[in-house]
């Protein structure tokens with residue numbers, strides 16, 4: 001019985017470690033958290049896939065740093081002068097909206 005508990009604990013720790021990239025992406029409110037989670041799930045067993053998912057999770061803006069472009073409604077970084085999607089230009093006042 002004790003051995004079974006140890007095995008279950010090992011599995012739980014292993015699963016937690018395996019999903020670190022997805023957990024980090026979720027905690028950071030990453031804009032691509034779902035895609036990172038899928039990459040983590042499907043390719044996490046390859047070391048490259050796991051490291052790639054982790055790097056992706058810790059890079060890029062947090063979801064809270066994004067605002068909606070008033071022209072094309074895509075997400076852009078708060079304070080951006082030019083929308084990367086539609087090329088619309090903003091002064092600081094418009095970018096806050």
Ligand SMILES: [Zn+2]
Nearest residue numbers: 069072083086
């Ligand atoms: Zn735009």
